[in-house]
Amino acid sequence: MRGKADSDLVRRQNRHIVLEALRSYGPMARVDLGKMTGLSPASITTITTQLIGEKVMLELDEAPDRSDPSRRGRPTTRVNLNPFAARIIALKISISGLELVLVDFSGEIITRKKVSLATYEMGADEFNRHTLHIIQTFLDENKLEAEDVAHIGVAAQGVTDSVLGTIAWSPAFKQRNIPVVGPIEQKFGVRCTIANDANMIAEGVMAADGYSYDGTAAVVFMGYGVGMGLVIDGKVYHGATGAAAEFGHMNHIPNGASCRCSRAGCLEAYASDYGILRSAENRSDQSPPPSSAVDPAVMLALENAARGGDIDAAAAYAKAGRAIGFGLARMIALLNPDRIVLAGPGTRALDLIEPALRAAIEEGVVEALRAQVKIETAPINTDMIVTGTIAATLRYLDSTVFSNGPMKLQVESLL
Amino acid sequence: MRGKADSDLVRRQNRHIVLEALRSYGPMARVDLGKMTGLSPASITTITTQLIGEKVMLELDEAPDRSDPSRRGRPTTRVNLNPFAARIIALKISISGLELVLVDFSGEIITRKKVSLATYEMGADEFNRHTLHIIQTFLDENKLEAEDVAHIGVAAQGVTDSVLGTIAWSPAFKQRNIPVVGPIEQKFGVRCTIANDANMIAEGVMAADGYSYDGTAAVVFMGYGVGMGLVIDGKVYHGATGAAAEFGHMNHIPNGASCRCSRAGCLEAYASDYGILRSAENRSDQSPPPSSAVDPAVMLALENAARGGDIDAAAAYAKAGRAIGFGLARMIALLNPDRIVLAGPGTRALDLIEPALRAAIEEGVVEALRAQVKIETAPINTDMIVTGTIAATLRYLDSTVFSNGPMKLQVESLL
DNA sequence: TAATTTAATTTGACGTCTAAAATAATGTTG
């Protein structure tokens, strides 16, 4: 149960839904904000006036829209989030290196930059030395001081701990429990949060339809690894420590194929790029997984071989599909979602995977449970991890900082 | 995102938390309500005055508390939920029949009654004819009209659909998709809801500590079947159609042991009473499961045999533990909970099950994920299903009916 | 009996919302 309600809560909540409407649907007129949020025109006036006064919002200076000639009356003036209200950095840490994206408050990308970094053999200290330097350089290149940045949102591949601010385990690192948030906050004095990359994909998918979805969905990522982002009652679910939905390392077969995480039988060991490749090449399930990503060209060739009649390759994809299908069946039994979204480069081979996947779901879970669930595919080309990290970070800022209103001056001390 | 906020929301929310405080902690003084809810004494006065006026609450007429002789000042007068504000019926449908419990608004049980009913062979119509008659008799016995009952909360064993108000699949019925809510609402004109029994156990566990827990927990029921209630961010999670957490029918081994649900490899086929018995008797995993519950005495004997050195029996319990352990490992990978509660008669044999269970969890999920989770055992004797159903139903009434305030009179039509 | 202590209510101010009225900015029409 949430706590007590008072006029403070009312103000925060209503400011929040106004910001959220602009965040999801872009610039709009005050009337439309009213329709969107259910607030009266009077309240919208009050709220927008305040937000504009705080420089969080601005009135767009544009010529009236004449596209509909039958339109009468006073023309609208649209308002939008003020791009200069804040800047954030989204930082993606993956097996191939770092990606930095500088974004303004309205969500517009200002610059982005990729830096490859061979992280696997690095210890935590060395990694952080590099990372902090790369961030500093990125700031310098954009003529920014650290205090110009309101938040740094990190998305990392693997198991992240959002409470400790660490990467608990990742295929990009030999070492475990690498602190990330601490060093960044310490060096730059900027608030920082970390999340799992698959959760950020889920965030991206939700952002794509304006966070209008409010059911339970699972977003599956297939590629160099297998991940999942869970959306529960419309909100991306993070679990006790932000490490929820480690679908790739959910056990498929007890004592089964060996996985990068040094365990046996994980789903990923059957359905990731390297798992599929291993099966296709008829190597034993127990043969050790590689420490680096499989070359995408190799996977492309394998797909085509499977389509061209290579029986071993086709069987490898079917095996992957069966593994994912059983994983989904188990997930469905637990969570009874209404939607499953398949995403990531692995969906390119969906034609090869899907029959076995669907058969496994049918085999693995009662009809009553799976009948409702819709399976969709998300576009694979867009960089959902970055998009999602940006959306999540900005939404977080909206709710924590900008919904509250301006700092109250502490005048008492003057008396 | 929730909708807009206004003074209406404020009133509902604050009335709600006041009701909730009394619901969880019982009668208390207005001062304490203030401390509990964070509301000012003035607001508490306003709210309690209104609730008392609406006969939802009442002031207790009791002698001042003299237990602490050093206590000075005006004595408190405690208030409580008015038992006569409403009555509810909790109805439990299980393989052994129906159980009806009449409860007043303060949560006090007025009467309860068990009726055994051989439901398995019944069709939906016959079952409902019996059920409606049993409810009618129960009302008559307590000299109640249907309209004296504010809500009927049903807990059923198996897969329930809270949207359609049906039992989608249950071991108590041969037939599928049995409508329950519809017939009851139609005949008695009383609002009715249905939920899965394991979810109601979870509700009971949460109620037991005053709904103060707000993390993610899984409550596992072990007995004639295997069930799970999931608590996500402090709320019992029901999924898209109320059929969440069908842990017992989550697949354990593809193409594995045959289950009552007519599928193969479900966890329940290894870890329920009949599954354990089947293994202990060295019958094949494929041999058909029984259609009725295993006699508790048989299970008790089996436990003692296992403890007394019967190797087959001990192995059966270990096999059950391993199945549950892998199921939990998979659940942990998906949901990263901080708490697992084991409940139900099956926990009596926990000594036999636990080693294999813990080993399986270790084998089945990365350390980073399982390190946080605490495994507890709930008392097995209390009837958690009924307790939980009552708690859930009353809380539902609190939030839907009694938080709103009295009906507004529609005076306009008089003009 | 008067002072003290704690509980509960009353009073007056404050913040936010809303409906209705007023104002603003445009198009339409005779």
Next chain:
DNA sequence: CAACATTATTTTAGACGTCAAATTAAATTA
């Protein structure tokens, strides 16, 4: 082109709910 119509936005006045502070209530203590 002036008056009217239309749509957007702001202003005004009133409603509702909270809270701090003052007041009243009901007990104990001295």
